[in-house]
Amino acid sequence: MRLKSKPRLEDYEPIVSKSCIEELRALARKLSGKVVQIINSTFIGGGVSEILGHMVPLFNQLGVDARWDVIRGDETFFEVTKKFHNALHGEKEKISPQDFALFREVTKQHLEELSFYGDIFFIQDPQPVGLVAKKKEVGRNWVWRCHIDISKPDKRVWNFIRQFVLDYDAAVFSAPNFAQRLPVRQFMITPSIDPLSDKNREIDQNTVDSVLTKYGLTSNKPMVVQISRFDRLKDPLGVLEAFEIVKKAVDCQLVLAGGTAADDPESEEVLEEVRRRANGNRDIHVLLVPPESDLEINALQRAATVIIQKSLKEGFGLTISEALWKGKPVVASAVGGIPLQVKNALTGLLCYSVEGAAYHLKRLLTNPEYASWLGQNGKEHVRQNFLVTNQIKDLLLMFLAIGLPGKSSDVVHL
Numbered sequence: 001m002r003l004k005s006k007p008r009l010e011d012y013e014p015i016v017s018k019s020c021i022e023e024l025r026a027l028a029r030k031l032s033g034k035v036v037q038i039i040n041s042t043f044i045g046g047g048v049s050e051i052l053g054h055m056v057p058l059f060n061q062l063g064v065d066a067r068w069d070v071i072r073g074d075e076t077f078f079e080v081t082k083k084f085h086n087a088l089h090g091e092k093e094k095i096s097p098q099d100f101a102l103f104r105e106v107t108k109q110h111l112e113e114l115s116f117y118g119d120i121f122f123i124q125d126p127q128p129v130g131l132v133a134k135k136k137e138v139g140r141n142w143v144w145r146c147h148i149d150i151s152k153p154d155k156r157v158w159n160f161i162r163q164f165v166l167d168y169d170a171a172v173f174s175a176p177n178f179a180q181r182l183p184v185r186q187f188m189i190t191p192s193i194d195p196l197s198d199k200n201r202e203i204d205q206n207t208v209d210s211v212l213t214k215y216g217l218t219s220n221k222p223m224v225v226q227i228s229r230f231d232r233l234k235d236p237l238g239v240l241e242a243f244e245i246v247k248k249a250v251d252c253q254l255v256l257a258g259g260t261a262a263d264d265p266e267s268e269e270v271l272e273e274v275r276r277r278a279n280g281n282r283d284i285h286v287l288l289v290p291p292e293s294d295l296e297i298n299a300l301q302r303a304a305t306v307i308i309q310k311s312l313k314e315g316f317g318l319t320i321s322e323a324l325w326k327g328k329p330v331v332a333s334a335v336g337g338i339p340l341q342v343k344n345a346l347t348g349l350l351c352y353s354v355e356g357a358a359y360h361l362k363r364l365l366t367n368p369e370y371a372s373w374l375g376q377n378g379k380e381h382v383r384q385n386f387l388v389t390n391q392i393k394d395l396l397l398m399f400l401a402i403g404l405p406g407k408s409s410d411v412v413h414l
Contacts, residue, residue: 257285
């Protein structure tokens with residue numbers, strides 16, 4: 001279920017101010033006549049495709065000619081890139097010389113299949129990183145956007161990816177602690193949520209109730225909710241453990257809701273593990289929601305008493321900003337970009353273990369006034385820092401800056 005039409009730029013004015021939108025228009029005019037070609041690995045599923053799905057139409061409304069393409073790949077290729085993803089996060093993975101060779105071979109196919117027409121090439125994450133080989137032929141400005149935390153990567157995988165990154169004109173990371181030392185200009189730009197998307201816009205109670213009914217849920221007990229794709233790094237099994245501890249003290253229910261991503265073959269296996277572990281418990285609801293379920297996710301977050309995100313590793317973790325935007329109290333692991341969103345005891349509560357997560361959940365479930373205070377603080381924090389208009393401004397500034405003289409070792413905070 002989606003909005004009948006895309007939001008217009010002026011629709012954001014009541015949320016972020018008219019002057020903010022006017023500033024975006026002024027910056028966009030300086031890119032008149034330029035084409036920004038954005039390339040990633042999937043149109044559907046996962047946070048990156050969701051961010052792009054909201055940003056690209058807004059760029060075009062501003063007069064920036066932004067176009068979005070994806071690379072193709074079979075299951076074997078995406079199994080390899082999933083291993084790369086986990087290894088860059090610091091997880092132990094068995095990666096063979098054949099895996100590296102396969103990545104190179106598929107990248108060669110992408111170079112032959114894709115059309116390269118941009119004035120600025122904005123390449124997303126490791127899967128298409130090797131496309132920069134085309135730079136020698138087409139020139140122009142190449143930017144690599146890394147959405148994941150590579151602060152403690154598997155060295156062998158990072159050294160393999162790094163050889164491609166060195167050919168870019170700039171690299172973008174979500175936070176300073178995500179980055180590696182590179183002889184390439186680096187920009188620090190946080191990702192964002194769209195407050196007018198179906199996932200985040202205001203909805204009425206009848207809509208919330210209808211979604212609960214659709215999934216067989218009731219609001220007769222406090223509800224703890226985690227929204228994330230089924231991925232071991234999101235630690236759904238750890239959430240189940242924490243819930244079992246909480247359940248002994250507070251009569252509540254748990255909802256684990258998420259989907260699978262086209263470029264993540266492992267997710268269906270994790271979903272089955274979670275279902276087996278839930279073992280038919282009537283207070284544990286494991287929901288597989290399809291990609292076109294933004295309104296349902298919105299309703300589940302608004303129905304939640306507390307929202308948890310117990311990731312073991314994380315990129316930026318935009319489900320946190322989504323939860324905070326609804327004014328909900330959040331318990332989340334202190335990993336990746338989560339501490340930028342959850343300022344402990346001010347905009348939410350950070351945890352470091354199953355037991356810590358359970359303690360904070362019990363605290364919020366039994367202290368609704370404190371929970372409400374945290375949620376309202378969190379919403380304002382998101383308004384000031386993590387809305388799509390903020391990110392578009394930073395990207396416009398970055399696109400303009402890469403054409404200017406600068407040292408290759410520069411680190412620019414936007």
